[in-house]
Amino acid sequence: MPRIASAPKDKLDPIWKALADPTRRSILDLLRDRPRTTTEIVDAFPHLTRFGVMKHLDALREADLVHTREEGRQRVNSLNVFPIRQIYERWVSPFQEVWSSHLLWIKELAEQEDSESGTNSRKKKKVRPLNLQR
């Protein structure tokens, strides 16, 4: 398992893995509406077998995106949005800053190129406002 050794084990990794599959995201969308029993979820994906759907449910449970409680012989699965919140705090929120500074850079670049029009800028080294050299 070289990949696990490669990157530092991310705590959010199971969440990303779970969200990477379109079927699993569909299940989450389904549960967003209201909780569903396992059979209800299985029936919602007629092109997959029971086992296939349940494997996806396992992945979602491991990422804590889905909570399951027993109700007689049924299992009721419900959405837990907390991990999505974590993804947001770790990944969206910190990138908002870059988001705005990136827009700023585009603006500056556009103005720069505007004042340079006519010259052969293909070979020219255009240095970004951010530090690039080692």
Add this chain to the structure above:
Amino acid sequence: MPRIASAPKDKLDPIWKALADPTRRSILDLLRDRPRTTTEIVDAFPHLTRFGVMKHLDALREADLVHTREEGRQRVNSLNVFPIRQIYERWVSPFQEVWSSHLLWIKELAEQEDSESGTNSRKKKKVRPLNLQR
């Protein structure tokens, strides 16, 4: 290819796929700081080969998470946060509502169980405030 037929092709799918890998997320973190040449990125992952890192870069480019521009014989890779924004708008923002209503339900459940303590609630069907029956 049963999986592609299974779930409706999601426009955000390449973004999710790209973000699912911890190495790729590390690359994004690296680029968040400042843009880097391909070699700089490769050097940042000494346990991976050049080809391995470049495959990850390809995936990030396909998801439009990384932009690459030529600079002489160098390629400068920079972060594009727009797809992260899209993920947020499609997945985090809509779940905020569920987030708060879920908290509300937990509160109600706790109160309900509080008033029921002492009875055998194992076999009892406890109906959620949300609609569960078909």
Add this chain to the structure above:
DNA sequence: TAGTTACGTTACTATTTACTAACATAATAA
């Protein structure tokens, strides 16, 4: 009690993904 239903598992296969090693090319520097 006998049948049905909801849930889960075992065993196996196909596909995709991640990866290494070695090779190829083009721009720059001595």
Add this chain to the structure above:
DNA sequence: TTATTATGTTAGTAAATAGTAACGTAACTA
């Protein structure tokens, strides 16, 4: 020009992932 450096590619392997088919079990129901 020759060497070096930055980048990219070809070919092939190992492992993770997603999937099916068939079987097992326990709780309801007629």
